[in-house]
Structures are given as C-alpha cells and as structure tokens.
Amino acid sequence: MYAQMVRSTGTLKSRAEMTPEEAAFQDRIDRGERIEPQDWMPEGYRRTLIRQIGQHAHSEVVGQLPEGNWITRAPTLERKAILIAKVQDEAGHGLYLYAAAETLGVSRDALIEDLLAGRMKYSSIFNYPTLTWADIGAIGWLVDGAAIMNQVPLQRTSYGPYARAMVRICKEESFHQRQGYAIMMKMARGTPEQREMAQDALNRFWFPALMMFGPSDRDSVHSAQSMAWRIKINSNDELRQKFVDQTVPQAEFLGLTIPDPELRWNEAKGGYDFSEPDWAEFHEVLRGNGPCNADRMAARRKAWDEGAWVREALAAHAAKRAARPVAAE
Amino acid sequence: MAKDWPLWEVFVRGAHGAGHRHVGSLHAPDAEMALKNARDVYTRRNEGVSIWVVPSAAITASAPGDKGPLFDPANSKVYRHPTFYDIPDDVGHM
Numbered sequence: 001m002y003a004q005m006v007r008s009t010g011t012l013k014s015r016a017e018m019t020p021e022e023a024a025f026q027d028r029i030d031r032g033e034r035i036e037p038q039d040w041m042p043e044g045y046r047r048t049l050i051r052q053i054g055q056h057a058h059s060e061v062v063g064q065l066p067e068g069n070w071i072t073r074a075p076t077l078e079r080k081a082i083l084i085a086k087v088q089d090e091a092g093h094g095l096y097l098y099a100a101a102e103t104l105g106v107s108r109d110a111l112i113e114d115l116l117a118g119r120m121k122y123s124s125i126f127n128y129p130t131l132t133w134a135d136i137g138a139i140g141w142l143v144d145g146a147a148i149m150n151q152v153p154l155q156r157t158s159y160g161p162y163a164r165a166m167v168r169i170c171k172e173e174s175f176h177q178r179q180g181y182a183i184m185m186k187m188a189r190g191t192p193e194q195r196e197m198a199q200d201a202l203n204r205f206w207f208p209a210l211m212m213f214g215p216s217d218r219d220s221v222h223s224a225q226s227m228a229w230r231i232k233i234n235s236n237d238e239l240r241q242k243f244v245d246q247t248v249p250q251a252e253f254l255g256l257t258i259p260d261p262e263l264r265w266n267e268a269k270g271g272y273d274f275s276e277p278d279w280a281e282f283h284e285v286l287r288g289n290g291p292c293n294a295d296r297m298a299a300r301r302k303a304w305d306e307g308a309w310v311r312e313a314l315a316a317h318a319a320k321r322a323a324r325p326v327a328a329e
Numbered sequence: 330m331a332k333d334w335p336l337w338e339v340f341v342r343g344a345h346g347a348g349h350r351h352v353g354s355l356h357a358p359d360a361e362m363a364l365k366n367a368r369d370v371y372t373r374r375n376e377g378v379s380i381w382v383v384p385s386a387a388i389t390a391s392a393p394g395d396k397g398p399l400f401d402p403a404n405s406k407v408y409r410h411p412t413f414y415d416i417p418d419d420v421g422h423m
Contacts, residue, residue, distance in 0.1 A: 039393045085373075092370050099354045102336070108356065109333045168353070172374075315334060318359035 002059035002123045002147060004214040004286065006052040012224045029230050034160040037103040045229055050104050051120070052231060053162055054111045057097035058122040062296050064090045066130040067139060075133060082179055083136065089172045096168055100161040116301050124282060125212050127290030134187050134194075134201035140180015142202075142209040142247065148173050149243045150213070153233035162231070181250065188254040195255075202251065203259040207277040211285075213240040216276060245271045336385040337363040339370075341377035349381050357382075 015023060022042055028035065035041055064087045071087065074080035098108040114120040125143055130136060151173065155166045187198035214220060214236040226232035234242075244263075251258050262275045284290065334356040340349035352371050357363035363382040372380065391399060407413050416423055 036393065038390065088369075088373070092373070095355060095370055096353060099336075102354075107333050165353075311334070314358040314362060318362075321359060 002150070002212070003052045003055040004121070004123060004212070006048060006055060006222060006226070012228055026228070029158045029228075033158075034163065035158050036160045044225070045231075046104050048226065048229070049159055049162065049231055050101055050106050050111075052226075053097050053101040053104075053165075054106070054114070055121055055123075057094045057101060057111065058115045058120060059126065060090050060094035060097060062122045062126045062300060063143075065296055065299055066126055066128070066292075067136060069130050070133060070136050073133070074136075079183075086140070086176055086179060089176065093169050093172070096165040097162075100159075100165045103161045112304065116297070116304060118288070118297070121286065122296075123212060124285040124290065125208050126296060127285050127292045128204070128208050129292050131204075132197050132201060134183070134197040135205070137180050137183030137187060137198065138201035138205040140176050140178075141184050141250070142180075142205050143212070144173055144176040144180060145247065146209050146212045146243050148177060149239050149246070150234075156230075156233065158230035184254055184256075188256060198254070199256050202256050206259050207281075210240055210243070210274075210277045211282045213237075213243070215279065215282070219279075241271050244274050248272055334358045337367070337382045338385050338388060339363075339367040340381040340383070341367075341371055342379040343376065344378050349379065352376075354385060 013022065015026075018026065021040055025035075025040065025042060025045075035045075067083060067087050067090075071080060071083055074083050098111060101111060102108055111120065115122065125146075130139070148170065151166050151170050155163055155170060157163045157166065184198055184201075187194045189195075217223070217235045217237040220236050223232060223235060227235075248258060248263070258274075260275045262273065264273055265271075266273045285293070288294075335358075336354055337357055337360075338354050339352050341352045342349045355363065355366050355370055357366050360382060364380060367380050367382055371377070403409075
C-alpha cells in the first residue's frame with residue numbers, strides 16, 4: 001500500500017523461542033491491547049514500524065506532487081479550491097505519521113534525510129504522471145480508494161500512535177475519494193472528448209492502483225511477522241480482491257471499461273477474477289526507474305534545500321526571543 | 330543542518346464546551362508558530378474553538394510499569410460508585 005514491501009526485522013518466532021518479555025508482549029497484542037511509546041517492545045517491532053510508518057509518511061508528502069501539478073490548471077475556481085484543500089490534507093497526513101514515527105525514537109529530519117538520500121521509499125503509485133485533468137479524478141477515486149481499503153483496518157493496528165493517526169486520516173480520506181469520483185462522473189457524462197479522457201485516465205491508473213497493495217501473497221515474504229504483531233492486518237491479495245470487487249460496479253456506473261479483458265464475475269468465489277499487474281514493472285518503479293521517480297525526488301530535494309533558510313531563520317528568531325530579558329517584553 | 334524544531338503537544342477544545350483534548354503533536358520553532366501550525370493542521374474542519382500548545386518536554390508521564398500500583402487499588406472500591414447502593418424504587422428518583 002502506501003507502505004509496500006516493508007522489510008520485517010526478525011523471523012517469526014515460536015512461543016518456545018521467545019524470551020519472557022517477547023512472550024508477554026505477544027500476549028498483549030493477542031489480547032488486542034494497544035502498545036504505547038513508553039512500553040517495552042522488541043527491537044524488530046520498533047524498527048519495522050519506523051520503516052512502515054516512515055514510508056507511509058513519505059508517500060503522503062510525495063503524493064502531493066502529482067496533484068499539485070494541476071492546482072494552477074484546475075478547470076474552475078471551485079475545483080481549484082477543492083484540490084488545494086486535498087493537497088493540504090496530504091501534508092497534514094504526512095505530519096500525523098511523522099509524529100507517530102517520532103514516538104519510536106527517530107527524528108522527522110532523520111526520516112526526511114533518509115528519503116532524500118534514497119534509503120527510504122514511498123509508494124510506487126506516485127511515480128506515474130498526471131497528464132490530464134481526468135487523472136486528478138482517477139487518483140481520488142482509485143488511489144485514495146485503495147488507500148482507504150488499507151487504512152481502515154490499520155485503525156486497529158497494535159501501535160497506539162499509528163492507530164490514532166489512521167483514525168484521523170480515514171476521516172479525511174473519504175472526502176478525497178468522493179471528490180475524485182465526482183470529477184469522474186462529470187467527465188464521464190461530458191462531451192465525447194471528456195469521456196475519452198476519463199477512460200484514458202482509468203486505463204493508465206488501473207494497474208498501478210492494483211500494485212499499491214504490494215506483491216502477490218505467494219511472493220510477499222515479510223507478512224508473517226508483521227501480521228503476528230498486528231502492524232499488518234490483511235494480506236495483499238485479500239485487500240486487492242476487495243478493492244476490485246468494490247471498484248468494478250463504480251466503473252460500470254460511470255459507463256467506463258476496466259482495462260482488463262480477463263475481468264469477470266466469479267459466482268463461486270463471490271468476487272471478480274482479474275489479471276495481475278505487471279510485477280516486473282512494479283519492481284522497476286520501486287527500484288527508482290518509474291516514469292517520474294527522478295522528478296519526484298528532485299522536487300522533494302529542491303523543496304527541502306530551498307526551504308532551509310526559512311527553517312533556520314524561524315529557529316534563529318525563536319532563539320533570539322527566548323534569550324531577550326523578560327523586562328524588555 | 331539546523332536542529333529539529335522542538336516538539337509540541339496540541340490540545341483542542343471542541344465546539345461543545347468540553348475540556349481540551351489531546352489531538353496530536355507538531356514541530357514549531359516557538360509557541361506562536363506552534364499555535365499557527367496547530368490551527369492549520371488540526372482545525373481545518375471546525376474541530377475546535379480553542380487550542381493549547383505545550384512543549385512535549387514539559388510533560389511528565391506516569392511509567393507504564395506503575396500501572397498496577399497506581400490504578401489497581403480503585404478496582405476494589407466499588408462503594409465509590411452510585412450503583413453500589415440499593416435504594417428501593419419507592420424512594421423515587423435519586
């Protein structure tokens with residue numbers, strides 16, 4: 001999802017292999033208790049969570065870029081105000097998640113430096129370009145829709161600060177998906193050219209959206225430990241299936257065609273059969289070779305470097321104010 | 330590279346006259362900026378009518394290991410709750 005292929009630290013231990021602390025910790029998780037920052041936790045739990053939450057935070061922030069591309073070109077003033085509000089939400093989501101990661105003993109600046117140095121990743125989906133206004137609709141509908149699919153169960157994740165961040169994010173995410181679908185409805189019911197743009201956006205974003213859930217379960221090697229720790233709740237394929245089942249009728253309502261000739265309802269399983277995305281492409285994008293990886297990272301580095309003087313000036317101003325004698329106030 | 334800005338805890342009073350509730354945290358160079366940032370991050374949808382920001386470093390928390398000694402003694406003191414007392418229905422609402 002927004003955190004794909006997070007390497008889990010440590011292999012899954014049997015009860016007999018656990019230390020008394022580890023066993024007591026696992027018992028708390030099995031009872032559905034929340035782990036809080038000051039509680040004892042295995043080092044692997046802490047490190048895996050920092051990677052997962054950090055990657056999720058980076059995705060929110062980098063995710064502003066494809067949409068930011070259309071703020072100056074939104075078709076109406078109202079659409080523009082809505083898009084600004086959505087992009088601003090994404091910045092807030094990044095902040096909630098960085099704050100959750102920081103409770104695990106890592107600083108936000110260190111996480112940002114890891115991203116800029118290429119040591120941490122963000123979701124593959126944001127390495128695809130937004131070529132037309134319909135892409136903004138497709139992103140809200142499909143990308144935020146896929147994100148919600150993953151984030152709703154994470155509201156029950158074992159780590160308290162992460163779960164609470166997810167509750168806030170889920171509340172706001174529903175506006176994102178609905179505004180995207182509203183754009184798609186407008187375009188799908190518009191002129192033939194607008195319909196074509198909507199179909200084209202669906203064609204380009206369908207498989208990248210399916211990739212958001214991560215590799216197929218048969219290749220997903222990091223899940224067992226994360227599931228035992230309840231920092232991953234559902235398997236990748238479970239969520240992908242749920243997403244397809246939910247989205248196909250929405251596409252039908254729009255009168256658009258899912259770009260998959262293999263897509264068909266399977267009565268026996270009560271869900272759709274569908275083609276898997278091109279996993280070779282997925283791995284290439286994660287490796288940094290997607291259509292926009294270089295642009296995205298360049299934009300983040302530019303923002304970080306060119307904002308340095310602002311961060312420093314505000315800190316200097318605060319230090320000067322703090323040093324001033326109280327009598328002078 | 331400049332040091333991280335200090336961390337602040339944010340408390341917001343909802344519109345219904347309740348107490349301030351902890352909603353999250355953020356970084357800011359000083360209290361004034363912390364308030365401005367808290368307004369932008371935590372009250373974009375009319376979540377509140379008042380904000381407190383407190384330096385995270387100023388908060389003293391109870392230790393998780395003290396949970397038992399601190400809170401368990403209350404469990405046996407059921408007489409502190411009104412439902413402990415049986416009042417006959419004839420007495421009327423009390």
